[in-house]
Amino acid sequence: MGKFIYLDNAATTKTDPKVVEAMLPYFTENYGNPSSVYSFAAANKEVESEQREIIAKSLGAKTNEIYFTAGGSESDNWALKATVEAYADKGNHIITTKIEHHAILHTAQYLESKGIQVTYLDVDENGLVDPEAVRAAIRPETILISVMFANNEIGTIEPIKEIGAIAKENGILFHTDAVQAYMHVPIDVEELHIDMLSASAHKFNGPKGIGFLYIRKGVKIRSFIHGGAQERKRRAGTENVPGIVGMGTAAKLAYATLDERAKYESELRDYLIDRVLKEIPYTRLNGDRVKRLPNNANFSFRFIEGESLLIMLDMKGICTSSGSACTSGSLDPSHVLLAIGLPHEIAHGSLRVSLSEETTKEDIDYLVDELKKIVARIREMSPLYED
Amino acid sequence: MGKFIYLDNAATTKTDPKVVEAMLPYFTENYGNPSSVYSFAAANKEVESEQREIIAKSLGAKTNEIYFTAGGSESDNWALKATVEAYADKGNHIITTKIEHHAILHTAQYLESKGIQVTYLDVDENGLVDPEAVRAAIRPETILISVMFANNEIGTIEPIKEIGAIAKENGILFHTDAVQAYMHVPIDVEELHIDMLSASAHKFNGPKGIGFLYIRKGVKIRSFIHGGAQERKRRAGTENVPGIVGMGTAAKLAYATLDERAKYESELRDYLIDRVLKEIPYTRLNGDRVKRLPNNANFSFRFIEGESLLIMLDMKGICTSSGSACTSGSLDPSHVLLAIGLPHEIAHGSLRVSLSEETTKEDIDYLVDELKKIVARIREMSPLYED
Amino acid sequence: MAYSEKVMDHFEHPRNVGEIENPSGVGTVGNAKCGDIMRIYLDIDDNQVIQDVKFKTFGCGAAVATSSMATELVKGKTVEEALGVTNKAVMEALDGLPPVKVHCSLLAEEAIHAALWDYAEKHNLKIEGLEKPKSDIHEDEEEEEEEY
Amino acid sequence: MAYSEKVMDHFEHPRNVGEIENPSGVGTVGNAKCGDIMRIYLDIDDNQVIQDVKFKTFGCGAAVATSSMATELVKGKTVEEALGVTNKAVMEALDGLPPVKVHCSLLAEEAIHAALWDYAEKHNLKIEGLEKPKSDIHEDEEEEEEEY
Ligand SMILES: Cc1ncc(COP(=O)(O)O)c(C=O)c1O
Ligand SMILES: Cc1ncc(COP(=O)(O)O)c(C=O)c1O
Ligand code: FES
Ligand code: FES
Structure with missing residues (x-):
């Protein structure tokens, strides 16, 4: 050709052949449902938590703060829709930017149709958000700030640390869509004051259809997908074990390099x-x-x-x-x-x-x-x- | 051992080795994002619609009535939460049963917390829903009936055709959670008057983390995951191409046997x-x-x-x-x-x-x-x- | 993008790209929705036969291909015949276009009409069935599922 | 279920299963939450030393293993010493239990207490630190994340 x-x-990205290799046994050999009692499947529960640990470590987070999802879009939808409900008694205003991915923008527009107030911040000619503009947009009823870590089109990296500090100062949750940034730039959720973070495996040589949402312990958030007791009752659905292993393996490889x-x-x-x-x-x-x-x-x-x-x-x-x-x-x-x-x-x-x-x-x-x-x-x- | x-x-279920084989090229060779312009990736768009066609055919549905999701739980959540919003001006009552999977039950309970009225129908000692009980539960403000096709614990197959007919007669949407039934019993959405149907690939030797929701043309339903324009703008997120190919291949194999x-x-x-x-x-x-x-x-x-x-x-x-x-x-x-x-x-x-x-x-x-x-x-x- | 082979061929080797000096008529149209622009130059003889035609296009692959095909189709035709070269005819000649790209073919039809109108105005002619072109084309989208 | 090897061993080969005829004391307790039931039989000599102990359990793997381990731990001990065999001690002896299974070990502790109470009642004794057992155990769940 x-x-x-x-x-x-x-x-x-191309799924790394090493990643595929790591996934393969979980299709046809260790295919058990991790929630099952028998040892054949229960082993998968441990494999899962190993992946969770790899990812948590790469962010300076705790293992039980990582929740697997079906990708960046689900993570973004979850972060916005569920916090807005959980914090409804605190307020009904969120702050985001004009350059977010559609997974954030369209979700925010949907929330507007439900009566949520949304401020879409401007950016400068290089695509940078001004932290002071974030501060100025804060109202007593602001419950969430969501600013992407790095833009998917023009690649601009936002001043996340400054925005995180402002959010923290004001006691407001801070979410960042790090789908483009995770595993391409170093991220430490403590240092950057991030409360929630979205990522998607296929952007760092992992498989498609799997991602995660980091949720700081203590953040109130309802389930987005209700059902079984998976993911500490916060995200239902039989776990995508090969996908999770694929994402964990990709994270491990990418973190090292x-x-x-x-x-x-x-x-x-x-x-x-x-x-x-x-x-x-x-x-x-x-x-x-x-x-x-x-x-x-x-x-x-x-x-x-x-x-x-x-x-x-x-x-x-x-x-x-x-x-x-x-x-x-x-x-x-x-x-x-x-x-x-x-x-x-x-x-x-x-x-x-x-x-x-x-x-x-x-x-x-x-x-x-x-x-x-x-x-x-x-x-x-x-x-x-x-x- | x-x-x-x-x-x-x-x-x-075990993922069929033939299914895995069909998926493999989409990890490391044809890994392109189907929404891309270049031919390398655009080919994946066609592969995707081939899978959609296989599934549509197996249900007597049309190709553009099949929407890929991350599994049965997402399909169930989508079907309930989104119709309830889309038909809010028609009413606020839904009918389901006491023996649904938690993906339906917990979603219904969540909807109750949002002011939706839910009727949970009893079943008899064999787990059968009485179609007449469905009829009796209908109110002017009923917008949705959701009865599972077959129960995941006790295996009872419900009188879906009768319930579908009652729903149709009364102009009420009918959803069925067919996660356990699809590819284990024959299903024809026309004959059974089904408007929406949930399925999950890992229950029929396909991979985990992929499923679909059948949505009859004309059913109003909002997106559950907002974002990009994938799935005819109804379900955002980079398509899980290997997963979709896996599910399609599994459906093809299972349908034949x-x-x-x-x-x-x-x-x-x-x-x-x-x-x-x-x-x-x-x-x-x-x-x-x-x-x-x-x-x-x-x-x-x-x-x-x-x-x-x-x-x-x-x-x-x-x-x-x-x-x-x-x-x-x-x-x-x-x-x-x-x-x-x-x-x-x-x-x-x-x-x-x-x-x-x-x-x-x-x-x-x-x-x-x-x-x-x-x-x-x-x-x-x-x-x-x-x- | 599932473009047909014919579309790709016309895109890769567009016919009649360029300008005509002192054209009998020239038409420029733009699509307000996608921002694309097409210009067609016609050289028409005294028997109202189109002797030469050139185009310039700022637009997507389909826009380029439909421009190219449209110029081929009208070349050698009378003005009256050229009016019959609709966007449908252009699409057929290209073995079809993806649904989201149908509007691009309208650009070609409208550009030819605009050039013919310009020719008619300059020569004080009245061409049966030709209407004053809009400078911007608006077209209804494909029917879409209701969204929420 | 990540049960330790010790748990699995006691589950697979439970010690002291059975009944004692004319026991010095017998105690039956149930967990209202999971519906599981445990019964312990004690044979206590005149020096208040537990000479023999047997159990019957309708319960999960952890319930069986904790019953088994608890009987081993109290055998040969004085009544006073047996009171010190808490659910914590049983769990430690089993190399731990998964968080959702902690309540099962309470069943063992309570069953022993109930059997000792029965022994005390029958023999008109007062055992320091022993309270009348509830027939049903209720225990607060592990702290959970708030749910919505
Ligand atoms: C009847 C039924 N509905 C829904 C589900 C959820 O499917 P999944 O776990 O693939 O999300 C299952 C299986 O777990 C099921 O058996
Ligand atoms: C910044 C950003 N957010 C969200 C997404 C959505 O991720 P996914 O397509 O994996 O759902 C993407 C990529 O498509 C992205 O680049
Ligand atoms: S001409 Fe605008 S998209 Fe084709
Ligand atoms: S004793 Fe009830 S779950 Fe263990």
């Missing part, structure tokens, strides 16, 4: 950013130059529409994505790019490149070389571009 | 029931003798406590489960056994044996022989038993 270069690791990986990827990322900005005219980098995920680069090319760019890169064997959601049902340009102030037509021509530890300098060179040609070709075709 | 006989297929399997298993089940009732005194069969799942047998042994029985069977390499939830955090005896009228101490001594197509007559003979000895030994130890 010729060249194949996967540069969309923010969308999902975190610093090294971040260093490698960010160097490559900087090389990519430098080349693109230098060699392709009418181009801008979206997101903060420094406070950004090690593996994320996001560009806007003027006079260019995103999908055409993606398809042409695809024809060259390069997988990337666009800020434009044109293709996923909605035709609106990215809410994130609009929030950082890009006009519609520029927001349309954006490209997200997200690296992995397998990405090489040769890959980046190939990408940039092709990108130059493709951008030129599309501009040639564009009625907006007069050279 | 000596003998190993797995007779707890109602708790979970359904009749044959049911025949084989029910013969073996009847052989087991006959031997136990004849050879072990003070024993009763729980659940309907005829209207019962092909693979389920459930007994109560007087003067016997369930957990001891399970552990002793476990020591003989036999995996079974008890109606008693003693071990899973709660110490109350099974709500199902109480609902069919068993006194506490008898409800405590119950045993569920659930077969698979791999179960042999030798397995059953071994089970019954050991059971006789163990029951005698425990009775020996029991202060309730005076021989």
